[in-house]
Amino acid sequence: xxxxxxxxxxxxxxxxxxxxxxxxxxxxxxxxxxxxxxxxxxxxxxxxxxxxxxxxxxxxxxxxxxxxxxxxxxxxxxxxxxxxxxxxxxxxxxxxxxxxxxxxxxxxxxxxxxxxxxxxxxxxxxxxxxxxxxxxxxxxxxxxxxxxxxxxxxxxxxxxxxxxxxxxxxxxxxxxxxxxxxxxxxxxxxxxxxxxxxxxxxxxxxxxxxxxxxxxxxxxxxxxxxxxxxxxxxxxxxxxxxxxxxxxxxxxxxxxxxxxxxxxxxxxxxxxxxxxxxxxxxxxxxxxxxxxxxxxxxxxxxxxxxxxxxxxxxxxxxxxxxxxxxxxxxxxxxxxxxxxxxxxxxxxxxxxxxxxxxxxxxxxxxxxxxxxxxxxxxxxxxxxxxxxxxxxxxxxxxxxxxxxxxxxxxxxxxxxxxxxxxxxxxxxxxxxxxxxxxxxxxxxxxxxxxxxxxxxxxxxxxxxxxxxxxxxxxxxxxxxxxxxxxxxxxxxxxxxxxxxxxxxxxxxxxxxxxxxxxxxxxxxxxxxxxxxxxxxxxxxxxxxxxxxxxxxxxxxxxxxxxxxxxxxxxxxxxxxxxxxxxxxxxxxxxxxxxxxxxxxxxxxxxxxxxxxxxxxxxxxxxxxxxxxxxxxxxxxxxxxxxxxxxxxxxxx
Amino acid sequence: xxxxxxxxxxxxxxxxxxxxxxxxxxxxxxxxxxxxxxxxxxxxxxxxxxxxxxxxxxxxxxxxxxxxxxxxxxxxxxxxxxxxxxxxxxxxxxxxxxxxxxxxxxxxxxxxxxxxxxxxxxxxxxxxxxxxxxxxxxxxxxxxxxxxxxxxxxxxxxxxxxxxxxxxxxxxxxxxxxxxxxxxxxxxxxxxxxxxxxxxxxxxxxxxxxxxxxxxxxxxxxxxxxxxxxxxxxxxxxxxxxxxxxxxxxxxxxxxxxxxxxxxxxxxxxxxxxxxxxxxxxxxxxxxxxxxxxxxxxxxxxxxxxxxxxxxxxxxxxx
Numbered sequence: 021x022x023x024x025x026x027x028x029x030x031x032x033x034x035x036x037x038x039x040x041x042x043x044x045x046x047x048x049x050x051x052x053x054x055x056x057x058x059x060x061x062x063x064x065x066x067x068x069x070x071x072x073x074x075x076x077x078x079x080x081x082x083x084x085x086x087x088x089x090x091x092x093x094x095x096x097x098x099x100x101x102x103x104x105x106x107x108x109x110x111x112x113x114x115x116x117x118x119x120x121x122x123x124x125x126x127x128x129x130x131x132x133x134x135x136x137x138x139x140x141x142x143x144x145x146x147x148x149x150x151x152x153x154x155x156x157x158x159x160x161x162x163x164x165x166x167x168x169x170x171x172x173x174x175x176x177x178x179x180x181x182x183x184x185x186x187x188x189x190x191x192x193x194x195x196x197x198x199x200x201x202x203x204x205x206x207x208x209x210x211x212x213x214x215x216x217x218x219x220x221x222x223x224x225x226x227x228x229x230x231x232x233x234x235x236x237x238x239x240x241x242x243x244x245x246x247x248x249x250x251x252x253x254x255x256x257x258x259x260x261x262x263x264x265x266x267x268x269x270x271x272x273x274x275x276x277x278x279x280x281x282x283x284x285x286x287x288x289x290x291x292x293x294x295x296x297x298x299x300x301x302x303x304x305x306x307x308x309x310x311x312x313x314x315x316x317x318x319x320x321x322x323x324x325x326x327x328x329x330x331x332x333x334x335x336x337x338x339x340x341x342x343x344x345x346x347x348x349x350x351x352x353x354x355x356x357x358x359x360x361x362x363x364x365x366x367x368x369x370x371x372x373x374x375x376x377x378x379x380x381x382x383x384x385x386x387x388x389x390x391x392x393x394x395x396x397x398x399x400x401x402x403x404x405x406x407x408x409x410x411x412x413x414x415x416x417x418x419x420x421x422x423x424x425x426x427x428x429x430x431x432x433x434x435x436x437x438x439x440x441x442x443x444x445x446x447x448x449x450x451x452x453x454x455x456x457x458x459x460x461x462x463x464x465x466x467x468x469x470x471x472x473x474x475x476x477x478x479x480x481x482x483x484x485x486x487x488x489x490x491x492x493x494x495x496x497x498x499x500x501x502x503x504x505x506x507x508x509x510x511x512x513x514x515x516x517x518x519x520x521x522x523x524x525x526x527x528x529x530x531x532x533x534x535x536x537x538x539x540x541x542x543x544x545x546x547x548x549x550x551x552x553x554x555x556x557x558x559x560x561x562x563x564x565x566x567x568x569x570x571x572x573x574x575x576x577x578x579x580x581x582x583x584x585x586x587x588x589x590x591x592x593x594x595x596x597x598x599x600x601x602x603x604x605x606x607x608x609x610x611x612x613x614x615x616x617x618x619x620x621x622x623x624x625x626x627x628x629x630x631x632x633x634x635x636x637x638x639x640x641x642x643x644x645x646x647x648x649x650x651x652x653x654x655x656x657x658x659x660x661x662x663x664x665x666x667x668x669x670x671x672x
Numbered sequence: 673x674x675x676x677x678x679x680x681x682x683x684x685x686x687x688x689x690x691x692x693x694x695x696x697x698x699x700x701x702x703x704x705x706x707x708x709x710x711x712x713x714x715x716x717x718x719x720x721x722x723x724x725x726x727x728x729x730x731x732x733x734x735x736x737x738x739x740x741x742x743x744x745x746x747x748x749x750x751x752x753x754x755x756x757x758x759x760x761x762x763x764x765x766x767x768x769x770x771x772x773x774x775x776x777x778x779x780x781x782x783x784x785x786x787x788x789x790x791x792x793x794x795x796x797x798x799x800x801x802x803x804x805x806x807x808x809x810x811x812x813x814x815x816x817x818x819x820x821x822x823x824x825x826x827x828x829x830x831x832x833x834x835x836x837x838x839x840x841x842x843x844x845x846x847x848x849x850x851x852x853x854x855x856x857x858x859x860x861x862x863x864x865x866x867x868x869x870x871x872x873x874x875x876x877x878x879x880x881x882x883x884x885x886x887x888x889x890x891x892x893x894x895x896x897x898x899x900x901x902x903x904x905x906x907x908x909x910x911x912x913x914x915x916x917x918x919x920x921x922x923x924x925x926x927x928x929x930x931x932x933x934x935x936x937x938x939x940x941x942x943x944x945x946x947x948x949x950x951x952x953x954x955x956x957x958x959x960x961x962x963x964x965x966x967x968x969x970x971x972x973x974x975x976x977x978x979x980x981x982x983x984x985x986x987x988x989x990x991x
Contacts, residue, residue, distance in 0.1 A: 053948075
């Protein structure tokens with residue numbers, strides 16, 4: 021039972037929770053019951069209906085309200101005398117600086133994206149505050165402890181960055197359904213309903229160096245004399261018929277690939293009556309959420325996979341409904357997975373494209389999951405993880421360093437265990453975050469603009485929020501509200517220059533310093549010039565080295581235990597990646613990573629039986645550490661692999 | 673197809689979990705009815721989970737009056753002493769649980785668990801028991817196994833920072849995917865009585881000490897006629913003696929059940945909230961699996977000890 025000393029430590033502790041969602045609700049409840057009396061919560065989100073299956077502090081009547089605030093009120097109902105401070109804000113805001121973090125004894129993360137996690141990691145390092153990290157996806161979950169100087173920081177083991185697809189795969193040569201979704205969402209939907217001034221690759225074909233749509237008119241704009249029906253058919257024929265015919269005319273592309281079939285509306289819906297609008301929707305037009313193409317066509321089940329004809333009808337009907345009932349939205353709409361009509365349109369468009377390329381079609385339910393990067397989630401896993409977080413938090417308060425554990429919650433037991441604790445590793449001496457190890461960037465310094473470095477490397481790969489980039493003592497780029505106008509203009513000019521053309525030329529051998537004051541993060545990048553990059557393997561046109569140390573050599577794979585029984589084809593977790601649903605247990609050789617300690621390594625790499633798109637975090641059984649087992653001589657160690665993907669998959 | 677579809681409300685609410693186990697499993701869950709006895713902190717966690725998941729109905733059984741101690745591990749109950757006076761634990765929990773999911777029917781059954789007969793139990797697809805005497809648990813499990821209807825049986829008990837779950841699914845048949853084939857698998861679960869009767873020296877040497885420790889305490893409570901959970905540090909010498917007798921009878925070394933562990937379990941009659949969350953979560957998952965027919969069920973004991981952080985499955989059967 022908890023000693024008096026422990027109870028006092030808990031009572032006097034000041035704790036920060038980042039995230040009041042799936043893990044957050046369970047965590048706040050357990051902290052309160054466990055005797056914590058001073059808790060701060062940061063969460064920028066508002067409550068949605070789909071949250072209610074697990075975020076139990078919220079009710080239907082709270083939809084639209086701040087998660088942090090409602091969570092606080094709910095917990096005060098059964099613990100009225102404790103202090104809970106709710107911040108409805110983005111944790112990356114400048115108010116949450118190092119001084120803010122310093123006031124806490126421990127920080128507990130219940131986040132759903134890699135970006136914020138990295139940011140918090142850096143602030144905790146800067147403030148010297150221990151961090152307990154966590155994540156869940158479906159039945160899988162994990163809790164990890166990070167104490168500066170004692171254990172790895174959250175970034176010591178690199179986390180894979182989001183899956184991106186080469187542009188040509190999306191625009192010209194899709195092979196998987198997800199490619200069709202990305203096309204339908206980021207190209208077609210964006211072109212038709214989004215900001216028309218934005219660059220859009222919809223009409224670009226891989227073999228063409230120039231834009232094949234040489235017409236001056238923008239095909240996506242409705243002509244004056246065109247009614248919705250005609251417009252819809254014209255768009256359909258253009259993107260599914262004409263564009264495909266055009267692509268086919270380039271023989272090279274299809275030498276080693278299956279050719280797509282062009283699809284024209286007259287072939288799919290030959291009878292004139294078939295492509296008329298569905299039953300008139302007499303529902304109140306102001307209720308946009310009730311607008312539904314599929315329902316007005318009599319397609320009621322989102323789990324059904326529609327035929328090509330049905331998909332085509334939905335396509336036309338959805339387009340028509342947007343034009344007739346949601347005119348005001350057109351030109352500024354971005355895809356929202358909770359917007360029924362948008363989801364229907366993207367599903368239908370993706371399916372027609374899939375049919376064209378011989379790719380299996382999918383239901384609205386599945387398509388929504390893929391397009392919306394939905395992570396499957398239940399209350400039970402979050403509850404387990406929250407309990408584990410509090411146990412680690414208490415250890416942190418007691419400074420019981422030897423008992424810190426990284427714990428993995430698995431779906432299928434490994435060595436009889438559903439919950440597997442592992443000792444944390446020592447800090448990685450090559451970690452560019454906590455050990456300030458320099459990185460190397462291979463890039464074409466003659467062609468690459470500074471802007472690309474800032475976007476792709478500094479912000480995306482390095483997770484810097486407000487970057488300052490220096491070459492020696494010269495500032496070549498800064499962001500911030502307090503910059504003078506001429507500085508801002510200067511930096512804007514710099515962004516558009518190639519590296520070697522900068523006022524302080526960046527060439528092979530240059531060392532750039534990247535900083536973020538808020539994160540107290542500093543990193544050096546050694547620049548190496550390289551002329552050529554492979555379009556497919558290195559689509560970004562540059563390679564950052566030092567982020568992913570090659571830890572192990574993998575010998576042959578050993579057959580797995582039983583595969584997941586809980587997934588039927590329709591229930592495959594919505595995923596951007598496309599490997600199979602399998603658990604592989606790979607027996608590795610002893611690692612050299614820790615000199616002097618021989619261990620047997622068991623790598624559990626869980627590929628797509630969990631969703632790599634960590635909304636409520638992701639991760640499983642992938643951390644190297646010593647399994648705490650007093651009796652067992654055999655030591656089980658697992659390798660870390662954290663896949664976390666941004667909410668918006670970017671086309672690179 | 674003959675299958676009713678989920679309502680729009682269900683589809684919207686359960687979207688994230690349907691993506692895990694599918695529409696059919698969700699439907700089966702919504703048609704399931706469970707009896708829950710003994711509103712401990714862990715059981716409260718379990719109830720929250722099962723209600724959120726969309727079970728058909730939950731019947732709560734616990735006539736004990738609300739006490740401060742019961743409240744300390746219970747987040748369902750609003751802190752209003754006046755309103756709570758004279759009301760049973762089951763009643764106050766029932767009101768709050770209803771709030772979590774309007775599609776789940778939550779109600780209270782008064783009376784003693786041990787008085788329930790087969791006819792009453794037939795109303796349920798699963799029975800979940802929080803703290804109860806071994807005799808009662810054994811009896812209820814026995815009744816469940818005799819009914820022609822399949823009634824799943826679960827017990828859960830958390831003491832100090834430890835927890836134990838027992839599962840009896842009788843003969844459980846389910847489909848398992850093995851390399852693209854669907855293989856039918858069958859588990860034969862022993863009854864509670866059969867399981868604890870397995871001689872200790874016949875069990876694998878690495879069975880967790882927590883299993884044995886819980887059995888000693890269980891026997892102690894039965895022998896002394898104690899209300900389950902009403903033990904103190906002062907009982908240690910009697911318990912040690914009982915341990916000695918049991919180990920001898922079972923031909924294992926006493927050192928397999930450390931004093932330190934027994935002391936913790938004897939003193940820790942109050943539950944540790946993080947452990948309630950963990951064990952209540954695992955239990956929730958198991959009940960959902962059993963009722964939906966989806967997923968490999970746990971066979972047949974689960975143990976957790978926050979001290980070493982392991983969550984272990986032990987298969988205690990004579991097979």
